[in-house]
Amino acid sequence: MRLSQPRIRPLAPEDWTPEQAEVLAPLGGGGVIPAGPVLNIFRTMAHAPKALKAFLTWGNYVLSKKNDLPPREREIVILRTGFLCRSGYEWTQHAEIGRRCGLADDEIQRLKAGASAGWSPADAALIQATDELHHDQFISTPTWKALLAHFSEKQAMDLVFTAGQYTQVSMLLNTFGVQLDAGQSLDPDLKAF
Structure with missing residues (x-):
């Protein structure tokens, strides 16, 4: 790890705006990531919810069966x-x-x-x-x-x-x-x- 503390703090659920909640809500369960709390990466990126939403579209391709690598x-x-x-x-x-x-x-x-x-x-x-x-x-x-x-x-x-x-x-x-x-x-x- 390069930093021992976050430069950008992950957002707590009680601090989510409606736009952030819309993007983050589905990230706590299913898929490659096991069900549970929303990961720090996503709670950090939620400071820029439009970027996070676009990021997730491409990331979902890479982690899906659409990616032909096993x-x-x-x-x-x-x-x-x-x-x-x-x-x-x-x-x-x-x-x-x-x-x-x-x-x-x-x-x-x-x-x-x-x-x-x-x-x-x-x-x-x-x-x-x-x-x-x-x-x-x-x-x-x-x-x-x-x-x-x-x-x-x-x-x-x-x-x-x-x-x-x-x-x-x-x-x-x-x-x-x-x-x-x-x-x-x-x-x-x-x-x-």
Whole structure:
């Protein structure tokens, strides 16, 4: 985590305007996110409810079955992006989602080490492509060919969409100082640096 306190405080339900409540009300249950209180990311973004509403439209595409990457592979991209962006909040949320999507704890830990950490060729291609997008905002031709050996062109496009979405998410989480939700603990490798 880059900040130990929020720069922008998450809004408490009693402080929501009608417009904020309309956007936030459905976020406490269902889908990839388990039922419960509205997460800090959304309560923070609610300071800009129109932006949050637009953000949710794209985010829902990335996390839905419309994204052709299978859920496990999608979570590999999200977790690697969150780790590269040093986003403790993102990593914490998606480590749990990744487990529900089929990633083992040792795989989640190996994502920190990158593509050469004993992955299958398909997983290594996903991780390499994510690294290249993070460092150069471009997937090299050899890595693109490696992706297409295992994934469709649409899946490769969805990898780019997913990495881009979670780079943006990491930027806002880090900059706004969004803190972990109740009951969560930060991975020691993502403590303040």
